[in-house]
Amino acid sequence: MTQAQAIQPNTLSVEQRIAEVASAISDASRATMLCALMDGRAWTATELSSTTHIAASTASAHLAKLLKSGLVQCVTQGRHRYYRLAGHDIAALLESMMCISTQQVQAPESRAPAMLRHARTCYDHLAGEVAVKIYQFMRQAEWITPDGCALTPKGTQAFLQAGITLNTASRRKPCAACLDWSERQFHAGGETGAALLRTFEQNNWLVRTPGYREVTITPAGEKALRRIFYFS
Incomplete structure (x- = not known):
């Protein structure tokens, strides 16, 4: 796609765009790639082909379709090209689809691996x-508003005291109730959720599992959870 093509306005109708996005996600290999990108980092085509167990040429064709669908x-860095999710709205869409795909008539015991269920990344926040x-x-401590859309003054002060720094210049939602696909309950998204993950990483309260979404809470992180959020 040339730069001129990239900046042309999208003339498709809403219905056509829905169909285009649904078609892009419908392939199992492309869905696997999108789930891999939910760890919030940029991946090379080679890494994505490896995680989906397909040939590099096939992965390139899938990535071209994902790019076209938006x-x-x-992102080009030197001689390397990296792929990442197009934005927070795409991550939210995928998380919602994960919730739907695991729903059953009766709430079952989650089949998600224990480590993935305990702590993982959901794009740029903790899940x-x-x-x-x-x-x-x-919610119980009234750090966030009842609708889950923002921190309260009490919550803002608590974050400040805990050393959790918010990006006040961010244009995204201050906070969002993000439905956790494995727990079927909400966790914090938006800038509040992103700030929590940033702080956990900067303070070595968690370590990532390379190539996967699982994270491990360190002993220092366990202490921080007890100190800040009164974990038992």
Whole structure:
């Protein structure tokens, strides 16, 4: 796609765009790539072909379709090209689809791997059991508004005291109730959720599992959870 093509306005109708996006996600290999990109980092085509167990040429064709549909972006760094999700709205869409895909008539015991269920990344914020417990605490402590859309003055002060720095210049929602696909309960998204993940990483309260969404809470992180969020 040339630069001129890239900046042309999208003339498709809403119905056509829905069909285009649905078609892009419908392939299992492309869905696997999108799920891999939910860890919030940029991946090379080679890495994505490896995680989907397909040939590099096939992966390139899939990535071209994802690019055309606007689900991913390509970033060039030197001689390398990296792919990442096109934005927070795409991550939210995928998380919602994960919730739908795991729903059953009766609430079953989650089949998600224990480590993935305990703590993982959801694009640029924390998800899993740990994140759900943090969100529940913040609601009960009145750190966030009843609708879950923003921190209260009490919550803002608590974040400041805990050394959790918010990006006040961010144009995204201050906070968002993001439905956790494995726990079927909410965790914090938006800038609040992103700030939590940034702080956990900067303070080595968690370590990422290379190539996967799972994260491991370190002993220092466990202490921080008890100190800030009164984890038992």
